[in-house]
Amino acid sequence: MSVLVNSLKRRVHAWSWKLCHLQCGQLTNVQQASIQTSHAEKLKLPRAVQMATYMRHAGLKLCVISRSFSSTRCLFKGNRNRTDHTKATKEDDDDDDVESDEGDEDVIEDSEVDELFEQFAPTAVGHGDxxxxxxxxxxxxxxxxxxxxxxxxxxxxxxxxxxxxxxxxxxxxxxxxxxxxxxxxxxxxxxxxxxxxxxxxxxxxxxxxxxxxxxxxxxxxxxxxxxxxxxxxxxxxxxxxxRRNARTKEAKLQISLDEIPLLRSSLKNEVANLDQQGGGSRYIMGSGETAMEVQQRLLRERELKIRATLERLRRKRHLLRSQRKNKEFPTVSVMGYTNCGKTTLIKALTGDAGLQPKDQLFATLDVTVHAGQLPSRMTVLYVDTIGFLSQLPHRLIDSFSATLEDVAHSELIIHVRDINHPETVYQKANVLNVLKNLQIPDRLMSSIIEVHNKVDLISEYQPTEPDCLPISALKEIGLEDLSHKVEEGILKSTGKQIMCLKVDLSSPQLGWLYKEATVQEVEAGGDDCMATVKVIISGAAYGRYRKLFHNA
Incomplete structure (x- = not known):
């Protein structure tokens, strides 16, 4: 089948090259397009090319029509070898491995999306300077x-x-x-x-x-x-x-999905202009479709393909969450208004030198996961999320609901506020409203840790809410108190406990505890073969420990 499709594609492009000599300047109305169509009919061109010829001069590009016959190039293939700006553990790094991602090849290539927008939606999307x-x-x-x-x-x-x-x-x-x-x-x-x-x-x-x-x-x-x-x-x-800041496939696909309504409205206006000239509702080469119907069909097909690919990525994200749960790595979602200092805070908590915070709005669009250690030496995963904005259209929030699913499945939320910003109260209200619309579980909403960032910029800081933590992520002020607060919240939300266990050093018990729990300290006993081990361990892990080591 793919051989047949590629053959048809080559024929379309070959015939389009032969039609170049027929062009007579910039054709702007259906009558001129009809002249070119009659030439194509005299040359007995294939139906696909006749259709493409008409549509090109009625306002549609040949590449759009050829995509309705052949959609074989991968989306964003030019970005496959690009090194990301951070060394974080990106959940999208292995997107190409999800169920082989074979369906991704049916999505229009990024360069073709740009071409489509330049032709039909120049007033809807702000390309250029x-x-x-x-x-x-x-x-x-x-x-x-x-x-x-x-x-x-x-x-x-x-x-x-x-x-x-x-x-x-x-x-x-x-x-x-x-x-x-x-x-x-x-x-x-x-x-x-x-x-x-x-x-x-x-x-x-x-x-x-x-x-x-x-x-x-x-x-x-x-x-x-x-x-x-x-x-x-x-x-x-x-x-x-x-569009400019998205780097991963998932973020780009979500944004492409949001662009479709803009295309629909712009294409509708284009056809309305053709109708005024008497040709917008004309059927194309006996295909039974008008220009408007062809345009809407192409967009409908594109939307279905994008949604199918996003669903595969959603399933992969669910799989990654399950793997983290199996390894019992607790996750902490770091959220806040755009440019409040979320990435800077995660960098300070984890020491991840690969993170490069930027002083700009929406610098982070892709969910990234970064490992850090709490005072007890427990490993925790910090999730960096997209920043929020007042009056952010609901459709844009909905499109990022898949990536924000990680928030609902985390053990704890840190709400970062730029306490130096004159709109800090307004920004807090917007963030909490978005979290409410995302239907975050009550257990998470009630245990949010609110941090007041950038206190180093305030000469005399006075806390305005109870239980908030004053910090400076950039100056690393107050991070120790925050780490202890996070640890306390994790122990409460996960049901993990601090236990002292008697361990036989001649058995594999200690090695097992290092692997399956968080060992805080080991104190040797009077007997060289025995030690007291202080651990943080979940109920499930402790049950496995008791089963493996019956004398424990």
Whole structure:
């Protein structure tokens, strides 16, 4: 079957090369495309090529159509030999081994995704460099008003999002009052006219970032027509940051899945434009499908393939969790608002020199696991997770629910707060709200260890909540107290106990305890053959010990 598919693919590309001499400049309407189609029919080209010819000049690329006949190249194959920026134990490092991952070859290659977006969604995804004008709609009253923050602080976060993207610069910004930030008409007539005049008078801008969670397609289109530049919302800006920062296959697939709705809306607009020219609903070469139907089918097939691959990766993640449970390695999930210092803290707790924290939003998108030791010498695994953000679209959170499953299965959660940030209370509320939406078990929510990071930046720190731990991950202040607190929480959540066992040194008992439990100290007795061993051991391991060594 693969031989037949590859043969068809070669024929399509060969015939497309022969059609090059037929092109007569940039064809922009269906009538010109029909002229090319008639030439193709006269040459008696294969149906696949005739279809591709029409679709190319109606707005679709040949590669997209050829993928409907042949999808044999691997997703992100260019990244297979790339060394990751950290030496962490990544759960995705062996993705290629999950059930052979043969189905991954049916997913469109990363370069082709880029090509598809450049052709059909240039206003939806922020490729390239941009000089950005930021507009923050400020709700003065009502149930949409944010009481834990200010418009100025929200604007500062929007500036931070733009500056996270390489070669994106903020040219100007404005806070504009509104009553209806979620409706199609965000601003009143007077404010909108003032805003439009200011944007059009500002020279050199290439895009406007409206700092709302999501613009409707119609609102986005109207704003672009009024302002004459690309318009982004938080969804598209954050999605673009995700695309640039994602490194593992799973993260890239999840982001590709989130891009599909953007493609659907953009392709719908393309076909609407064709309909105005009288050709958008035309059937293609007797295939029984219109241009719109072909586009939607291709996206539907792509979505199914991505979801199938993600499900395989989800099963692998479940297997890895089971292996950790079998080895009785407790896991601690480190969570918090983006750029609060999670990676810096894990590096300080584990001594993992391979970790390279970055002072930027969403530097971590891929779940990584790092081994460390507690004061009792018990091995613990710290899980570094994606940072949260206020007004992060629910769809983006949902797409990362697979990687965040590790949080629900951990023994303990550390909530890291940037206590020096002016929005620290607002950020805490957002993190706890996301954890609630992820349906984290009550046992975990009730045992969260809250740490106040970056206390070294505060001249006179005063704790604002009971039971919180003041630390500085960068200066390694307060880490000993945190380690003891983590150890206490692990012992409570896992049911492990500290025991003193009499061990016969002439038997394999001591070696077994070193392997299956955490040996804290060994004290030799009066008899050279006996010793008292202090261990941390689980109930299951102690049961196996009693069964193996009957005299224990």
């Amino acid at each position: 941009h000089r950005v004008f930021i507009v923050h709609p400020d709700v003065k009253w009502g149930n949409k008003k944010q009481y834990l923050t200010t418009a100025e602080l929200q604007m500062a976060e929007a500036v931070g999002l733009v500056q996270t993207l390489q070669n994106w610069t903020v040219v100007d910004k404005i806070i504009m009052s509104t009553k209806t930030p979620e409706k199609r008409k965000i601003f009143g007539k007077g404010n909108f006219q003032t805003l439009t005049e200011k944007i059009r008078k500002t020279t050199g801008i290439t895009a406007v970032f409206v700092n709302v969670e999501r613009l409707s397609p119609s609102a986005e289109r109207e704003l672009q027509e009024a302002w004459g530049v690309k318009v982004f919302d938080r969804y598209t800006v954050v999605l673009h940051i995700f």
